[in-house]
Amino acid sequence: MTICLDMMGGDFAPREAVKGIQLYLSETDTPAVLLLTGDEAQINPLLQEYQIPAAAVKVVHAPQIIGMHEHPTKALKEKQQSSIAIGFHLLASGKSEAFISAGNTGAMLVGAMYSIKAIEGVQRPTISTIIPKDNGKTGLLLDVGLNADCKPEHLNQFAQLGSLYARYILNIDNPRVALINIGEEEGKGNILAQAAYPLLKENNEINFSGNVEGRDILLDKADVMVCEGFTGNVILKMAESIYEITHQKQIHHEYFDRFNFENYGGTPVLGVAKPVIIGHGISHAKAFSNMIRLAQKMIEAGLMEKMKASFEGK
Amino acid sequence: MTICLDMMGGDFAPREAVKGIQLYLSETDTPAVLLLTGDEAQINPLLQEYQIPAAAVKVVHAPQIIGMHEHPTKALKEKQQSSIAIGFHLLASGKSEAFISAGNTGAMLVGAMYSIKAIEGVQRPTISTIIPKDNGKTGLLLDVGLNADCKPEHLNQFAQLGSLYARYILNIDNPRVALINIGEEEGKGNILAQAAYPLLKENNEINFSGNVEGRDILLDKADVMVCEGFTGNVILKMAESIYEITHQKQIHHEYFDRFNFENYGGTPVLGVAKPVIIGHGISHAKAFSNMIRLAQKMIEAGLMEKMKASFEGK
Numbered sequence: 001m002t003i004c005l006d007m008m009g010g011d012f013a014p015r016e017a018v019k020g021i022q023l024y025l026s027e028t029d030t031p032a033v034l035l036l037t038g039d040e041a042q043i044n045p046l047l048q049e050y051q052i053p054a055a056a057v058k059v060v061h062a063p064q065i066i067g068m069h070e071h072p073t074k075a076l077k078e079k080q081q082s083s084i085a086i087g088f089h090l091l092a093s094g095k096s097e098a099f100i101s102a103g104n105t106g107a108m109l110v111g112a113m114y115s116i117k118a119i120e121g122v123q124r125p126t127i128s129t130i131i132p133k134d135n136g137k138t139g140l141l142l143d144v145g146l147n148a149d150c151k152p153e154h155l156n157q158f159a160q161l162g163s164l165y166a167r168y169i170l171n172i173d174n175p176r177v178a179l180i181n182i183g184e185e186e187g188k189g190n191i192l193a194q195a196a197y198p199l200l201k202e203n204n205e206i207n208f209s210g211n212v213e214g215r216d217i218l219l220d221k222a223d224v225m226v227c228e229g230f231t232g233n234v235i236l237k238m239a240e241s242i243y244e245i246t247h248q249k250q251i252h253h254e255y256f257d258r259f260n261f262e263n264y265g266g267t268p269v270l271g272v273a274k275p276v277i278i279g280h281g282i283s284h285a286k287a288f289s290n291m292i293r294l295a296q297k298m299i300e301a302g303l304m305e306k307m308k309a310s311f312e313g314k
Numbered sequence: 315m316t317i318c319l320d321m322m323g324g325d326f327a328p329r330e331a332v333k334g335i336q337l338y339l340s341e342t343d344t345p346a347v348l349l350l351t352g353d354e355a356q357i358n359p360l361l362q363e364y365q366i367p368a369a370a371v372k373v374v375h376a377p378q379i380i381g382m383h384e385h386p387t388k389a390l391k392e393k394q395q396s397s398i399a400i401g402f403h404l405l406a407s408g409k410s411e412a413f414i415s416a417g418n419t420g421a422m423l424v425g426a427m428y429s430i431k432a433i434e435g436v437q438r439p440t441i442s443t444i445i446p447k448d449n450g451k452t453g454l455l456l457d458v459g460l461n462a463d464c465k466p467e468h469l470n471q472f473a474q475l476g477s478l479y480a481r482y483i484l485n486i487d488n489p490r491v492a493l494i495n496i497g498e499e500e501g502k503g504n505i506l507a508q509a510a511y512p513l514l515k516e517n518n519e520i521n522f523s524g525n526v527e528g529r530d531i532l533l534d535k536a537d538v539m540v541c542e543g544f545t546g547n548v549i550l551k552m553a554e555s556i557y558e559i560t561h562q563k564q565i566h567h568e569y570f571d572r573f574n575f576e577n578y579g580g581t582p583v584l585g586v587a588k589p590v591i592i593g594h595g596i597s598h599a600k601a602f603s604n605m606i607r608l609a610q611k612m613i614e615a616g617l618m619e620k621m622k623a624s625f626e627g628k
Binding site for chain 1: 448459462463494496503504505507527528529530531532533541542543544545547548549550551552553554555556558559562563565567569570
């Protein structure tokens with residue numbers, strides 16, 4: 001197995017990425033071979049410093065970097081020798097089976113959409129987040145910002161993609177899928193939610209359990225929760241801020257610790273043909289290690305094949 | 315000053331309403347005269363039990379009750395002798411200057427819209443919620459569910475109504491108004507947010523400070539935050555659930571105590587011509603007392619007149 005990691009992405013790259021590799025290798029019985037894209041003059045000394053075995057990694061030199069605030073499409077087009085562009089090239093050409101970066105999110109999304117394309121039948125790839133439930137369980141929320149405006153069928157597809165992710169990656173049997181709404185009964189909600197409900201109800205690929213409201217998001221009412229990316233992004237960032245506020249106010253509790261999104265590594269782009277994982281800009285070693293493990297799990301579980309089969313003939 | 319209170323609304327009516335009146339009278343130097351609509355056979359013994367002075371209140375008998383789950387429009391039409399219908403009649407005819415109920419929310423909204431009408435120029439009345447900020451300050455979020463689908467101009471009007479409420483009721487000088495969005499810069503967001511931004515920017519009646527993201531909602535980035543009622547309702551109910559979860563997990567902290575929405579009484583319907591306040595179904599004495607105080611403050615501050623002036627000629 002070969003997984004490609006962008007070493008130049010994120011606020012603490014490449015050092016934290018190297019520390020993440022060290023952590024990953026120490027925790028994994030059968031690690032993937034890691035292709036590392038980035039500036040070899042910066043990466044090689046760090047690989048030595050952290051005693052990364054030469055057989056475990058292979059540096060692919062990338063002389064350019066796409067900055068965190070560059071325009072995604074423009075940067076990807078103009079910086080063909082950047083660590084992100086080369087990473088997608090390795091992925092698209094089959095030299096790597098997954099690609100991970102904590103760099104420019106927009107460039108990662110554009111790269112995912114245009115270099116490896118969507119799974120056939122998927123209209124809109126999506127990004128999700130893990131939601132810690134009050135009873136210790138874990139839910140999935142999507143879309144969290146990739147698709148700010150959605151049609152009902154998009155929500156229906158997010159439900160299907162999220163359901164497969166919950167089943168094969170989060171290990172939730174027959175995950176309950178819910179529509180985020182502003183009322184419990186069918187017929188409630190805005191125009192989009194009203195139109196999405198019957199599609200979800202009729203979708204045989206998912207276990208639809210109805211609407212959930214804002215008050216249910218942190219409770220164990222559903223495993224997969226779908227909404228358009230505007231509301232989802234607001235929920236995600238509000239949840240992240242709860243962690244930051246409790247941290248800053250020194251309110252310590254196991255429940256709030258689970259809102260530290262670094263625990264969960266990165267966000268996979270669901271609906272594209274190969275595993276692409278986007279990390280937070282502030283990713284540290286643990287997040288990098290978790291992202292590599294996630295990519296490995298996505299490959300081992302055959303998630304892409306499961307998704308392709310689920311959308312076949314749609 | 316005369317304020318009307320529905321005694322039959324809410325899960326703990328009429329007893330908690332009477333206890334709320336007792337609390338209000340004990341805490342207020344110059345209390346309003348309270349018109350109490352509801353079943354006098356239930357109300358009178360409680361007024362005696364709680365030693366409410368006869369001069370402070372006047373019971374207006376209402377033999378019918380609109381249940382919490384009745385269809386709002388149908389119930390209001392068919393139950394003309396209900397405590398809510400009579401309350402709106404008193405308000406519309408000028409016998410009361412404000413109306414408060416913790417009963418059927420839908421019936422209260424329908425009553426507000428059709429019995430006393432919107433302020434001229436206001437396209438969509440709105441409901442808001444208080445948001446406790448991490449630094450001890452207080453913000454206002456609107457719409458929180460009355461308008462699930464909005465046009466850009468609706469958000470612009472919510473901003474104007476919320477700004478006046480923040481200034482005259484929350485006592486915030488020159489309140490900063492922000493658009494809830496999924497990016498900080500102008501041009502970000504879904505179609506609605508993109509179109510609302512320039513309207514807010516050009517609105518001379520408000521102090522527009524730009525976009526805020528989900529992570530800023532609980533921080534002191536803006537005093538008034540506007541969005542459509544779908545996202546707003548999800549935010550409100552998620553915030554309410556944070557209080558419930560911390561309460562249940564016995565995580566005690568002054569910050570989370572401020573998420574107990576009973577502290578804030580009820581939700582005024584903003585944009586209608588007279589003060590209408592809707593309480594939570596689970597309102598206890600403190601909430602009832604706070605709702606009466608809020609109605610009194612809205613009247614004393616001349617909020618309706620300020621809103622009318624702000625929308626004149628629009």
